[in-house]
Amino acid sequence: MLQSLEHEGVELIFGVPGGAILPAYDPLLDSPIRHILARHEQGAGHMAEGYAMATGRVGVAMATSGPGATNLITPLQNAKMDSTPLVAITGQVTRGAIGSDAFQEAYTTGLAMHCTKHSYLVTEADDIPAIVHEAFHLASTGRPGPVLVDLPKDVLTQTTNWVEPDLRGLPGYRPTSYGHPKQIKAAIDMIERAERPVLYVGGGVIRSGASAELLQFAETVNAPVVTTLMARGAFPDSHRLSLGMPGMHGTFVATTAIQKCDVLVALGARFDDRVTGNVAAFAPHAKVIHVDVDPAEIGKVRNAEVPIVGDARKVIASLLERVKALRDASDFPWRKEWFDQLEAWKSSHPLKYAQEEDGPVKTQYFIERLHSITNGDAVVTAGVGQHQMWASQFWGFSEPGTWINSGGLGTMGFAVPAAIGAKAARPDRLVYALDGDGCFQMTFQELITASTERIPVKVAVFNNGGYGMVKQWQNLFYGGRISASDLGTEVPDYPKLAEAMGCVGMRVDHPEEVDVVIEKSLAVDDRPVVVEVVVDPDEMCFPMVPAGGSNDDVVMGPEDL
């Protein structure tokens, strides 16, 4: 099994051992593969995701049977929703004991059935090389995703000869890479005639590594770009064509541009409800060109006039080729009216917040200061909620793989372990987790992993004493009845908690000290750092389109309600 993993080029495994997986842990001592011992299997799974999202390579998580496997379910579903390449290796009770309610038994492949791209129960050691090879192939090709390999303990102790594997075992798996030439032509015809086009860029552009092609394409056809939560970093925010993130908490200009566009070019995006709001009212004037490697995404939510099945990078390259064959790019329609309109929306409805000189620190302010001090040269991870939205809104992204968050599943507690995985993968990069206090309390124990394994991540914990987004909804839609979303601010003492885990702990509660504390956190390079940022508990996240509402009705602030 280890030889198979080495053959796939695995360099890091994130895991937790246990009875059934012991035979796989023993040879790890002699393997060049580094094992990072997480403190909880969920942490191991998110670390593997962080690794995968920072590198584009397959992340590997390993756990034992029963509770080890069930603890991996959340990362598996998270990776499925965000199309993250992941291979999970789990131990299983011996073959003869399967189905007998043996100690630490769970029906792992059954549990994994709906939260993986595919799963395997290995019944003979002879099958291991082929199955591991297939698992990595499935995880990393087509629409990437998680694959689970479940190994009974007695299979792991069988004697077998390792053989070079091939992919003969996948007769039903043939992902389409190249877009159909007829559709490429139809798409370009439509884009050329468009008066108000928008490129709606999703996570598929990041997964396929299409940023360079996208930049060239957007400039050539002169079309504005919106990047979804999963695509932040796929296109530089500082570019004149960038409109930012669309949707529930997106910028007004991005959300509105889609509403008013006549041609919407979806590139590796899946029309998620957080982007569309009320689907019936979404982009009502738009003809849709939909590029996706997964044929099931096309027409799932919104019918496409020009469907193109294929890998985003290859399709964008073909589109670009077609444009260049057609005409000199310089005489592509300039669409001045459309860009004037977009500029007007940008300046009339900017992202905004008010940092009072003496008032409580605003999360947005800290994020802006961190971006400015680091020149944005960092990999940032986030949990889920207000802080995640503010990070997406206020961090100016300039390259792919620098924004690691849980989009589809919305898994609180993702930031800390994902940051550890990313930092383990990219020790050369500054990795800063931007986390909420609620999220932090779900997975902070992984900072013990970070300390022990000498993975010096930074974590900012924005402490508003509660589940900020839940509170926001309760304030806006439940008459201000705050039910079970207050965590209080008395405990834990975050700096002390950090110190107890071998990290450097800091606290900032005044805007004037923000820069100093950021500098101090950046100066530490031998240990993880936790910065508690005591923030305004009443701050709400805007713009906002209430759930199920039309994207025509963007709420810019409390005054609009």
Add this chain to the structure above:
Amino acid sequence: MQHTLAVVVEDKPGVLARVSAMFSNRGFNIHSLAVGPTHEDGRSRITLVVDAPELEQFKKQLHKLVNVIKVQELEPSEALESEVMIVRVACEPPNRGEVGDTAALFGARMIDLAPKSITFEVSGTPAHLASFTDQMRPYGIIELVKSGRIAVKKLSDLSPSLVGGAR
């Protein structure tokens, strides 16, 4: 609405569970299910009759299963469908001639003869089996079991009854 789906899959453990789970996840009821080997080694064909709304998106999701090789929806008008039924009819000796004559018209084969019942095996289209059941009902049906429906695409204009729908 009823749909007939023919799904060619790899003959591996767990494949049927994955396919059937796709239906139960969405609250669709499987009306009939037949699984068996095909002429190709390592391939099974699952024929499902399901009560479900429009299936376009669903077929794509089914195709995403790694072990699924081919998904085909068979419209009733262009499919050759067959089921096997075993039915036990209450029948005392005086009625045997009449029941036997009717059964012969449907190509039903007697497979068990007991003092108070006759058991028939009959195969054919769902409609054929339904008419036979109707004919036998007045005598009293004691037990009835049907196989899952199997189907292939029809390639000619001949009506199934002409080419042996009722054997």
